[in-house]
Amino acid sequence: MVSSVIWSIVGFIVLIGILVTIHEWGHYAVGRWFKVKAEVFSVGFGKPIWTRQVGETQFQLAAIPLGGYVRFLDERNGPVDPAEQARAFNRQSVYKRFAIVAAGPAINLLFAWLIYIFIYSVGVAQPKALFTLDQPGSPVAQALSPLGSMGESTEQAWWIIAVDGRDVYGWQGVSQGLVQGLINQHDTIKLTLSADIEASEPLVTQDVRLPISHLNINDFNADVLFELGWARYLPSLPAQLDRVIEASPAQQAGLRAGDIIERVNDNSVSSWQELVAWVHANPGQTAQITYRRDGAEFNTWVQLAALVVNGETRGQLGASVYQDPSIIRQYQQTQQLGLWSATVAGLEQTQALISMTLTMLKRMITGDISLSHLSGPISIADFSGQAIQSGWVQFLTLMALLSLSLGILNLLPIPMLDGGHLTYYVYEMIRGKPVSEGFEMAAQRVGFLMIAGLTLLAISNDLLRLSNG
Structure with a gap:
C-alpha cells in the first residue's frame, strides 16, 4: 500500500511536471518569437521552491504541482518602463496575442x-487480442453464430484483428474501439477476426457484428468482458507465480515469485488456468497448497479472499502467472512502422x-x-x-x-x-x-x-x- 502511494506521487509529479512544462513552453516560445518579454516561467503555483535567472526570465518550480504559468511584461499588471513598452503583451496586435x-x-x-x-x-510487442466464447447466448455468441459450428465452440480461440475497420494490436485497441462505439451510441461494432491465433499474420479473416447497445457507459462497476460473454484466451501455462501482491492471501501463505503450484488439497494442478478455475470457485476457502521452490517441495495453508464481480463472488489468491517467453512469443505481435x-x-x-x-x-x-x-x-x-x-x-x-x-x-x-x-x-x-x-x-x-x-x-x-x- 505504501509503495503504491509513493509510486502514485512520483508518477503524478513527473507526468504533470512534463505536461505543464510543455504547455507553458508553447506560450513562452511564441511570445519570445514575437519579442514579448517573459518575466517569469513557473512550473507549479504558490511559493517558489527553486528559482534560476536566465537572461531576463526567472525560471522557477513552485510548491503546488497542479499547473503553471508564464508571466509576460504587461501594463495591466503595473507600470512599464517606456523603453520596454513595445515588448509588453498588451501592446501586441490581437493576432499576436x-x-x-x-x-x-x-x-x-x-x-x-x-x-x-x-x-x-x-x-512494442504486446499480447494479441485473443478470446474464447465464455457464455452461450451472450452478445459474443450472437456475433459468432453466422460462423456455424466454429462460432459455437467454447474451445475455439479467436484473434481480433480490427475494430470497425481499424487495425488493433492488443486489448487496448479493442477497448478503445468499444468505448468509441459506446460514446457514438452505435448499436454494434464490427470485429474482424481470425482463427489463426499462432500465426504471425492472419491467413483468413471474417467480419462479425458485435451487439453493444445493452452496455451502460455510466456503469463503472461492470465487467465488460463478462457482460459481452467472452474470456481472454491464454495459452496453457504452468502454475508458476510471477508477481505476488502485497498483503494478499498468497503472500500471507509465504508464497513467492518463482514458486510452482503442484497440488491443491492433494489434487494435482496441471496448468495456471486449472488453478485459476479452482480459486474462482472457492471464495473464502482454506486449502493446503503444495508448491516447488528451488527443486524442493513445500506445503502451506492459504485462505482465499472473496471478491465480488458483477454480483458473483469469486475467490482470489493475489498472484500473477509467470509467462515463459518461449511460449508467449507466438501469441504476441509487434506494431513497428x-x-x-x-x-x-x-x-x-x-x-x-x-x-x-x-x-x-x-x-x-x-x-x-x-x-x-x-x-x-x-x-x-x-x-x-x-x-x-x-x-x-x-x-x-x-x-x-x-x-x-x-x-x-x-x-x-x-x-x-x-x-x-x-x-x-x-x-x-x-x-x-x-x-x-x-x-x-x-x-x-x-x-x-x-x-x-x-x-x-x-x-x-x-x-x-x-x-x-
Whole structure:
C-alpha cells in the first residue's frame, strides 16, 4: 500500500511536471518569437521552491504541482518602463496575442502526436487480442453464430484483428474501439477476426457484428468482458507465480515469485488456468497448497479472499502467472512502422482520441453521459503510479492521452482558461475593439467558479471511486 502511494506521487509529479512544462513552453516560445518579454516561467503555483535567472526570465518550480504559468511584461499588471513598452503583451496586435495564447494548447496536441509517432516507430510487442466464447447466448455468441459450428465452440480461440475497420494490436485497441462505439451510441461494432491465433499474420479473416447497445457507459462497476460473454484466451501455462501482491492471501501463505503450484488439497494442478478455475470457485476457502521452490517441495495453508464481480463472488489468491517467453512469443505481435507510416498512424490515433473526447464532453453537457466520468488529481495520480510501474510504453501512452486532454480542456471557451482568452480575441478581431475591462473581470469570476466547481466534482468522483474500491 505504501509503495503504491509513493509510486502514485512520483508518477503524478513527473507526468504533470512534463505536461505543464510543455504547455507553458508553447506560450513562452511564441511570445519570445514575437519579442514579448517573459518575466517569469513557473512550473507549479504558490511559493517558489527553486528559482534560476536566465537572461531576463526567472525560471522557477513552485510548491503546488497542479499547473503553471508564464508571466509576460504587461501594463495591466503595473507600470512599464517606456523603453520596454513595445515588448509588453498588451501592446501586441490581437493576432499576436491570439497566437501566443493558442500555442500552449496547440503544443500539447502536437506533443501527443509526437509520442504516438515515437511509440509506433520503436515498435512494442504486446499480447494479441485473443478470446474464447465464455457464455452461450451472450452478445459474443450472437456475433459468432453466422460462423456455424466454429462460432459455437467454447474451445475455439479467436484473434481480433480490427475494430470497425481499424487495425488493433492488443486489448487496448479493442477497448478503445468499444468505448468509441459506446460514446457514438452505435448499436454494434464490427470485429474482424481470425482463427489463426499462432500465426504471425492472419491467413483468413471474417467480419462479425458485435451487439453493444445493452452496455451502460455510466456503469463503472461492470465487467465488460463478462457482460459481452467472452474470456481472454491464454495459452496453457504452468502454475508458476510471477508477481505476488502485497498483503494478499498468497503472500500471507509465504508464497513467492518463482514458486510452482503442484497440488491443491492433494489434487494435482496441471496448468495456471486449472488453478485459476479452482480459486474462482472457492471464495473464502482454506486449502493446503503444495508448491516447488528451488527443486524442493513445500506445503502451506492459504485462505482465499472473496471478491465480488458483477454480483458473483469469486475467490482470489493475489498472484500473477509467470509467462515463459518461449511460449508467449507466438501469441504476441509487434506494431513497428516506418517513419512516414508511424506519422500517419499517430495522426489517426490523435484525431480519433480528440473526436472521442469532444463527443464525450458534448454528451456530458447534454446529460447523456454522467459527470461521474470526470477524473481529478487523485485518479490521475493513481493511473500515473500504475503506468510508471507497468513500463515506459504504458507511461508514454498515458502521457499522450493526458496531453490531449490538457490541450482540449484549455481550448474550451471558459474564462480563465486559454480558450476564454481566445474567445475575447476573436470578438476583438470581429468588432475591431477589445471586450470591456468590466466584462472581462466579471467573466473571470464566473470562470473561476466554474473551474472550482468542476475541480470539486472531479475530486469527489475520485474519492467515490476510492471508497468503492
